[in-house]
Amino acid sequence: MVIGSRKAFTLAEVLVTLGIIGIVAALTMPSLIANYNKKVLGVRIKKFYSVLTQAVRMKEAEDGDIDVSMINANNSPDVAMEFFNVNYKPYMRVIVSEKMSKGFSAGFSDGSGMYIRRTGTCNNVFYTTACTYIYFCTYYKYCKDIDESGDTAIYGDDILHVDGKNTFLFWVRGEYEGVTLDETREQIKSKCKNNKYYCTKLIATDGWEIKDDYPW
Numbered sequence: 001m002v003i004g005s006r007k008a009f010t011l012a013e014v015l016v017t018l019g020i021i022g023i024v025a026a027l028t029m030p031s032l033i034a035n036y037n038k039k040v041l042g043v044r045i046k047k048f049y050s051v052l053t054q055a056v057r058m059k060e061a062e063d064g065d066i067d068v069s070m071i072n073a074n075n076s077p078d079v080a081m082e083f084f085n086v087n088y089k090p091y092m093r094v095i096v097s098e099k100m101s102k103g104f105s106a107g108f109s110d111g112s113g114m115y116i117r118r119t120g121t122c123n124n125v126f127y128t129t130a131c132t133y134i135y136f137c138t139y140y141k142y143c144k145d146i147d148e149s150g151d152t153a154i155y156g157d158d159i160l161h162v163d164g165k166n167t168f169l170f171w172v173r174g175e176y177e178g179v180t181l182d183e184t185r186e187q188i189k190s191k192c193k194n195n196k197y198y199c200t201k202l203i204a205t206d207g208w209e210i211k212d213d214y215p216w
Contacts, residue, residue, distance in 0.1 A: 038209075038210035038214075039210075041138060041165075041210055042203065042208050042209045042210050043208075044110065044112050044138055045136060045138075045168055045200070045203060045208060046208035047110070047112075048108075048112060048114070048136045049170070049174065049204070049208070051092060051108075052088075052114075052134065052170060052174045053173075053174035054091065055087075055088050055091035055092050056087075056172075056173050056174050058090075058091040059087050059088070059090075059091060066087050066172055066173060067086075067087075068132060068172060070082065070083050070086065071083050071118045071132045073118070074118050074119060075102040075103070075117065075118070075119065076102075076118070077099035077100055077101065077102060077103055077104050078099065079118070080099075080103045080104035080116045080117055080118070081097075081099055081104040083104075083116060083132075084097070084104050084106060084116055087172075088106075089106075092106070092108075093108065093109065094106045094107065094108065095107055095108065095109055096140070100115075100143075100144065100147040101147055101148070102117055102147055103115055103116055103117030103146075103147055104116050104117070105137075105140070105143040105144070105147070107140040107143075108140075111139050111140060112136065112137060112138055112139060112140065113136075113137040113139070113140035113142070113143045114134055114135065114136055114137065114143070115134070115135040115137060115143040115146050115147065116132070116133070116134055116135075117132070117133060117135075117146075117147070118131055118132040118133075119131060119133065132171070132172050133169060133170070133171065134169075134170040134171065134172060135162065135167050135168065135169060135170070136167065136168045136169075136170060136200075137166065137167055138165075138166050138167070139166065142166045142167050145161070145166075145167070146161060146162075146167055149161035162196045162197055162199075163196055164192060164196035164199035164215075164216070165216060168199060168200045168203075169196075169197045169199075169200055170200060176200035176201050176204065177195075177197040177198050177200065177201060178191065178198050178201045179201060179204075185202075185205055185206075188201055188202045188205055189202055189213065189214075189215060192214075192215050193215035199214075199215075202214070
């Protein structure tokens, strides 16, 4: 009886195949990781926006409008903490909170956080609201980085570093920079590229997604 033989792969062929697989993986993995990170970022910032605006609506329905006059001192962690405790804490699920050197931060169960600080003196209700900033931190550790940073603001006040990657700017009622302006997406993207405060508006315009042309 003749037993048929089967041709096996040689060691060299196996190594070549594994090498090709390794090259393909090396070429595609960075793109897959980048796409995943963009997806996670979009989900996190959308979730925070929802949590923030829901808290504002619940506060206003229960106890009236947010009183920005409470924030009567710049760079005060005590004032920021009181403002958070009155206006947000009852309506948010917070797992950690702490006073920092110049502001107040709170952390959420998904590892993200928010940071509150008033950084300038403004002359009317709109700018009083704008001068009190809420920063969304994709990971809570970045809230500390914001507390330790500072630069010249677009309004001439001492405001903080926002990179449009790990930190994003909101106002106390859930608005974001440029929300009242009627602008094209290209205009918003250009502003985001040059001033990261506008990146929240770009992401919101894109349906809370990070598009391929997002200006990192």
